[in-house]
Amino acid sequence: MDLHEYQAKERFRAAGIPVPPGEIATTPAGAEKLAEDLGGKVVVKAQVHSGGRGKAGGVKLAANPAEAKAHAAAILGMEIKGLTVHKVLITPAEDIDTEAYVGVLIDRATQAPTFIVSAAGGIDIETVAHETPEKIRKLTVDPRYGLLPHQAYWLADFLYDDPSLIKQTTKIIAQLYDSFVNSGSSMAEINPLITTPSGEVKAIDAKMSIDDNELYRRPEVAAMRDSSSEPPAETLAREAGLSYVKLDGDVGCCVNGAGLAMATMDLVKYYGGAPANFLDIGGSSNPDKVVAALEIITADPNVKSILFNIFGGITRCDDVANGIVEAMSRIDIEQPIVIRLTGTNEEIALKILKDAGFPAYTSMDAVVEEAVKLAKGAEA
């Protein structure tokens, strides 16, 4: 789960990191009022889960409250990479001397939290790491001991020469690690970390991703989920315990297992079609889940055909077939449905489906080819 900038800043502030004040506006008038309260000269920042906000015109400097109102009017409702902006953050414009990057994430290779810092802040850190690796310093944290004071100093020392800036930044880095751990984060980043002409160090942008597996024990973080920033179908899927990602194609896919679901989507493309979604229905033969899955798939107006690809390993195919038949009796589907079931008791399952009038297959290739053909036929 990604946090918005303003939410990540709340987490950072709570850990003691110096973050300039800022509040959320959802209307141009609200933005104007906040700009007045914050002294007039502010930055208006779109709050969406997408990179490249600045390039898309979602971050604007306002010299006075009237300008803040005008910028907010332009940004609210704007689409950035397919996501509509519902909120803007109003925050004072800072005088910037230097910009640095400070981030921590879970690194797969070392299996530990890893810090990356660079004095080349404000730009994409992956580009910096790739093109000028000498400009970054990396540190692997032993998660059992946490970030040690001398390690935080070693990172800060790479960024500045001035002892006061190093001291302030050492503290900020330690606080960032605390916030990372206490938020159940998989990534936390300050970009840029600025110094001001008066010698202060501040975090003026913030990014944080939360490990979904942490949410059960961090209700205060879970409450930060902004369902308005995700497609409604994904909210429904999450609530039904299904894993769903909407795509742009027209072949709806309902599969058990994430790997097989991806392979099924790829096979749709192999046969010249385009998958409408990723959907992992899990190992259950529960008709409720099948109904939820079909409701989510058919809510997408692009869907022209629907395919099931179920590998019954431990789950018996006849159970799954009965689940599908029962689900179909509870919901009306306009699109053609094709079903593939393979594994334990597949012969019984095929008979159940055929008796109920569903085209049933045992080959993954055959069912995908048919679903693609049906989607194309519907277009013609």
Next chain:
Amino acid sequence: MAIFTNAETKLVVQGITGRDGSFHTTQMMEYGTAVVAGVTPGKGGQSFKGPGGKSVPIFNSMDQAVAATGANASVIFVPPPFAAGAIMEAADSGVALVIAITEGVPVLDMARAHAFARDRGARVLGPNCPGLITVGGAKIGILPGSIVTPGPVGVVSRSGTLTYEAVYQLTSVGLGQTTCVGIGGDPLIGTNFIDCLEAFEADPETSAVVMIGEIGGTDEQDAAAFVKEHMSKPVVGFIAGQTAPPGRRMGHAGAIVSGAGGTAAEKMAVLEENGIPVAKRPADIVGLVREALA
């Protein structure tokens, strides 16, 4: 022979009294796995009724189970909040192999648990994995015993049902397996592709390996380099997620294309560059394995 288990493998089931734990304990025993103990805190002294009237003693802790039965492997079905603790308890008890089936373990918990297990010399498989099945030997985890058949092919995969699909297709044309291992879909896993490839290379029964990867991370790329440098046996690859959009988690916590790295296209190219033929679709795996064995 096979990898990671042998005729001496004696298994403890952590979380044996839970719904999944009890169901799969029965399945494992029916396959022939030597399940010697179960652990559920507070239920020590009771016993689990297995198939065929067999009874498995339940203990309160791993050290008690190991002391009483000489168990040397464990499989974990406990819920996510307790899974990392169960892994560390298993590692502390001295078992050599810890297979964590549980899905949804916080990644920071796993960072600590993996470091702890490494220090104690325990091999962790998973978490969020289907486990392994040594054909005709031990089945540890949730892989269905019905789809495997004995033969010369080793299978290693990050996925569950996609592995079953590949194994099923191999079996249906008579290409049997030595061991099928699911290494898990999480970002931090205890046993990676290279560990499994190394073991298959050393296993005299295995003649070829099928490696099934997916988007996210660089495990497949690292494995490809390992194959080129260190393996004499042929390896056939498959990568899922060519149509996955960047930045979106595709079910598995680890299946996400982030930034520039981890795409299916990149992985497929690196595999091919290192001499590993890549199946364009699951149905092509069988043909590539046949060619590799020819």
